[in-house]
Amino acid sequence: MHADAVRVTAPPLPSLTRRASLTAIAALLDYSAKLAVGLLVTPVLVHGLGRAVYGMWEMLQQLIGYMSAADGRPTDALRLVIANRQGTDDAAARRRQVGAALVVWVLFLPLIAAAGAIVVWLAPVITRAAPEQHGVVRLAAGLLVLSFVAATLAAVPEAVLRGMNLGYKRMGWQAGLSLTGGLMLAAAVRGGFGLAGLGAAQVILFALTGLCFWVLVRHYVPDFGAARPTRAEVRSLVGMSAWLALGDLISKLLLASDVIILGMVVSPALVTTYVLTGYAARTALGIFGFTVGSAMPGIGGLVGQQQYDRAAALRGELLALTWLFAIGVGAAVLAWNPSFLGLWVGGENYAGGWVNVLVVCVMTQTMFIRSDSYLIDVALKPRLRVVVGAAAAVVTVGAAIPLTRAFGILGLCAGMLIGRATQSIAYPLIAAACLHRPARLPWRTLIRPLAATVALFAGAAALGARVAAPGWAAWGLGVAGTATVAPLLALGLGLPAPARQAVLERLRDIARAVRG
Numbered sequence: 447m448h449a450d451a452v453r454v455t456a457p458p459l460p461s462l463t464r465r466a467s468l469t470a471i472a473a474l475l476d477y478s479a480k481l482a483v484g485l486l487v488t489p490v491l492v493h494g495l496g497r498a499v500y501g502m503w504e505m506l507q508q509l510i511g512y513m514s515a516a517d518g519r520p521t522d523a524l525r526l527v528i529a530n531r532q533g534t535d536d537a538a539a540r541r542r543q544v545g546a547a548l549v550v551w552v553l554f555l556p557l558i559a560a561a562g563a564i565v566v567w568l569a570p571v572i573t574r575a576a577p578e579q580h581g582v583v584r585l586a587a588g589l590l591v592l593s594f595v596a597a598t599l600a601a602v603p604e605a606v607l608r609g610m611n612l613g614y615k616r617m618g619w620q621a622g623l624s625l626t627g628g629l630m631l632a633a634a635v636r637g638g639f640g641l642a643g644l645g646a647a648q649v650i651l652f653a654l655t656g657l658c659f660w661v662l663v664r665h666y667v668p669d670f671g672a673a674r675p676t677r678a679e680v681r682s683l684v685g686m687s688a689w690l691a692l693g694d695l696i697s698k699l700l701l702a703s704d705v706i707i708l709g710m711v712v713s714p715a716l717v718t719t720y721v722l723t724g725y726a727a728r729t730a731l732g733i734f735g736f737t738v739g740s741a742m743p744g745i746g747g748l749v750g751q752q753q754y755d756r757a758a759a760l761r762g763e764l765l766a767l768t769w770l771f772a773i774g775v776g777a778a779v780l781a782w783n784p785s786f787l788g789l790w791v792g793g794e795n796y797a798g799g800w801v802n803v804l805v806v807c808v809m810t811q812t813m814f815i816r817s818d819s820y821l822i823d824v825a826l827k828p829r830l831r832v833v834v835g836a837a838a839a840v841v842t843v844g845a846a847i848p849l850t851r852a853f854g855i856l857g858l859c860a861g862m863l864i865g866r867a868t869q870s871i872a873y874p875l876i877a878a879a880c881l882h883r884p885a886r887l888p889w890r891t892l893i894r895p896l897a898a899t900v901a902l903f904a905g906a907a908a909l910g911a912r913v914a915a916p917g918w919a920a921w922g923l924g925v926a927g928t929a930t931v932a933p934l935l936a937l938g939l940g941l942p943a944p945a946r947q948a949v950l951e952r953l954r955d956i957a958r959a960v961r962g
Contacts, residue, residue, distance in 0.1 A: 479621030483628030494635035501714030520550035521601035528609025537669035546675035562591035589645025600656030603663035777932035780906035785915035804859035825880035898940030
């Protein structure tokens with residue numbers, strides 16, 4: 447390829463900020479729709495299926511999540527490669543990368559089929575289903591495997607859209623799909639179709655998702671298509687995909703093994719209590735993941751252009767914003783989660799104050815881990831992240847099983863915190879190395895934010911133990927007030943003046959970018 451065949455451009459920071467902000471807003475709107483649907487549909491599922499069967503449904507979904515490593519994660523690799531090289535105007539290369547992703551997907555199809563067969567066969571044992579439920583549990587698992595295959599194909603056009611930093615173009619579409627999916631789930635339970643009906647609804651939903659994203663990417667990326675890749679491009683994507691697949695499997699063991707461990711060691715009914723108690727925290731993690739993921743294509747482009755100073759500055763601001771977000775959400779969950787569960791599904795589904803505290807701690811820890819793991823991936827250097835994650839997974843599972851057996855949900859949360867400490871230490875060092883910065887932890891600068899976090903979380907937990915919202919209006923006002931006041935206090939108490947000024951300036955940039 448001639449040197450003048452590829453034009454490298456360096457988009458100005460306001461362009462990156464605007465695209466990231468719009469993508470984050472789109473993701474937030476879409477996720478808000480998904481949250482609203484979940485709030486309405488979950489009580490229908492819990493009461494329609496019963497606590498034990500609903501716990502089985504949650505366990506089946508996590509089992510299917512483990513299959514994500516079986517497809518080789520070619521779409522994740524495609525998204526990262528396109529994001530890293532978005533400064534190059536080479537449409538032919540992008541089409542070859544899409545072709546390479548499809549080749550990798552086909553190569554992994556036999557592994558998907560084998561993993562699916564194992565999941566379907568073992569599903570009744572893992573969920574501890576009664577003998578008369580084995581058939582329907584296997585049918586539901588089979589339908590979820592089919593929905594997984596549909597989802598992997600649907601992710602190809604989505605990967606191109608997100609890699610080109612155009613994720614905000616899906617605004618409204620994903621919300622409509624969430625509403626459609628929620629209506630189908632509720633209809634399946636109300637119609638008496640049980641677990642099998644829920645599985646069928648997932649198949650239809652992911653087929654519609656693929657069609658919608660194909661229409662979107664054809665409109666906003668006119669040169670989208672698949673071309674025959676070179677062997678070198680396939681080998682490169684296979685290597686990247688393999689590490690991402692292994693990393694995804696490890697992430698599932700770290701982040702999605704909790705329900706499986708709890709259901710197998712204790713009971714599926716306790717899974718329902720745990721899942722509902724952690725619902726708010728998991729929702730916040732979803733919002734965080736979408737929002738931070740919106741910024742990563744822009745940072746990946748800077749890393750690809752070797753603009754390490756700008757990328758490092760953005761990472762520092764991102765970590766500060768992550769901390770403020772965790773403070774606001776964590777304080778709101780600690781103060782108002784008992785009231786939320788009492789109003790939503792009944793106070794008998796609340797696991798208690800100490801579990802609530804540990805759930806928030808796990809959420810906060812996970813946010814920082816994800817922030818650095820995303821950066822490591824867009825730098826196209828996932829190998830060390832995966833190695834560290836593997837060690838953390840071994841420690842997490844090894845600690846969680848005996849602690850869960852001894853202390854139930856409390857032990858499960860403690861095991862997760864202990865196991866993931868390895869990532870909390872190692873990932874910042876790896877991220878710094880990716881940005882050509884000294885690999886060291888700023889222990890002294892962490893003391894002040896940590897002290898502010900402990901004080902604010904302790905105050906919120908004390909409030910939650912003493913105050914109960916009498917209705918939804920009072921609960922909403924309490925959540926809004928807590929989620930607003932806590933970050934403001936944290937901003938003043940936990941950050942030095944230069945860091946505080948940088949965060950405020952970045953927030954002003956985001957506001958200007960959104961206004962256009």
